[in-house]
Amino acid sequence: MMRRITLGALALFVAAPVAVQAQADLKLRVDRSTRADDPDDVPDVTIKAVGDGFQVNTGPAAVVWSAANTATGTYTLKARFTLLEPSGHVNYYGLIFGGGALEGDRQNYLYFLVAQNGTYIVKHRADNEAIHDIVGRTTHDAVRRPGPDGQSVNDLEVRVGADELEFVVNGTVVHTQPRTGMASRTDGIWGVRINHRIPGVLVEGLAVSH
Helix, strand or coil, rough: EEEEEEEECCCCEEEEEEECCCEEEEEEEECCCCCCCCCCCCCCEEEECCCHHHHHECCCEEEEEEEEEEEEEEEEEEEEEEEEEEEEEECEEEEEEECCCCCCCCCHHHHHHHCCCCCEEEEEEEECCCCEEEEEEEEECCCCCCCCCEEEEEEEECCCCCEEEEEEEEEEEEEEEEECHHHHHHCEEEEEEECCCCCEEEEEEEECCC
8 A cells, every 4th residue: 555645735744644554553744855955856755565564755854653653761673774766865764763742843853864875874853943963974884885776775773771872784883872961862752764855765674672
């Protein structure tokens, strides 16, 4: 099944249920680009079930989650991301966690994303406007870049410990962060973020373990 979200004259975001295989309560938040020099290439975000996972095609940037998917304390969040086709320029995709108020103007979450150029980022989103760098764009050999077929597969993990966070790409810890300040806000909703203008990302094995 595919759900198509058409923005038209809608506001900055849309939060709507998206039926994806056994996860019938997924929601989608659409964040339109407000930059004239980097607009969204098409007005739609599409999601479709693929096997045990789901494929996201953007359009505008999208956050996908289920209100039932929350985690507190210590936990490990992971998923496999297959980039099916590169973006026309560098854009990021990956995990969100510690989320809250995702359907309103006071959205907040932490995110750990990778890009087709072999870099990763860790950031905190505080509301519709405020985004704080925890780790800026950083190149690491663990992040796989697209091969001759244009595709790449990256397994991402966030390991939330009692005192620190580990950010893991394909089994390699790429960054360790004390669980303090912005990085202490790890309780809450988890899901994925796919930034804008990405023709297709397949998400599989999205889960939390304790």
